[in-house]
Amino acid sequence: MPLPPRVADLTPYDLLLSVAALGSMGRAAREHGVSQAAVSARIRSLEAALGLTLLERGPRGARVTAAGALVVDWARRAVDAAEALDAGVASLRSAQAARLRIAASLTVAEYLLPRWLVTLHRELPATSVALSSRNSGDVAADVLAGAADVGFVEGPSVTEDLDGQVVARDRLTLVVAPAHPWARRRRGVAPGQLAATALVTREAGSGTRAAVEQALHRAGIDDLAGPVLELSSTTAIKAAVADGIAPAVLSSLAVGGEVADGTLVAVPVVGLDLERRLRAVWPRGRPLVGPADHLVRIAARPAGQR
Known part of the structure; x- marks a missing residue:
């Protein structure tokens, strides 16, 4: 049709x-x-x-x-699908090209993978890449199902079926609109108050959402308010926060520009460890080889050596 x-x-x-x-x-x-x-x-x-x-x-x-x-x-879903289609067609055009299928969480795909892939193209120019941008739970499922050669996730842990390697670290940041009452708090927000507040969040299965819940659990807090709004992209969440719908906790990689220009205000969360590890994952017992192994090594390099 x-x-x-x-x-x-x-x-x-x-x-x-x-x-x-x-x-x-x-x-x-x-x-x-x-x-x-x-x-x-x-x-x-x-x-x-x-x-x-x-x-x-x-x-x-x-x-x-x-x-x-x-x-x-x-x-974003339609454009991602079009990019995946283009990447797939491009890989078919050259029988000699190595093919690398990557599944990555949204934060990694948007803010880290582009630099890694530039280095991969420079070092392995014959490699054709197909990238699927998903939440961390779906990334793990794709890797286990054989739909991706390697995955990159944001969650606090990986399942027993996967091997993993930490390739980067990230810090989550509580952000609010400039007019929000928390924007004027010099001492920040307590973990209990954060847990009791309905937030704008990613969908269930998101690594960012899981990391926040895990951090609150480590602080002894398991009774959390439900989200006021669930969205599947960081851009949509930032826009909702800026419009004053509710606060959100997002990757510092994602909100740096908005915090710098005053569109969003970063609010400290006192006594809560919001640092997280970003991991490459692959099926347990199946060692990484070829372009997948090379990409993970690139991702794990210090930033100045990529």
């Missing part, structure tokens, strides 16, 4: 994802190698086609509206 006209062309959605991630049309234009005017025109055409305002434009950049955050959330 023919695709509906509103989704027949994914390019405007791809541009929207870049604006949402980078915070400005100018930066998105540079990333795509087009003019800012072209980005603005394509997104305005998309807004007209959808009948929705997706971005709030201002002198300091652009950020997604509440409706835009949901469109970004849905569009």
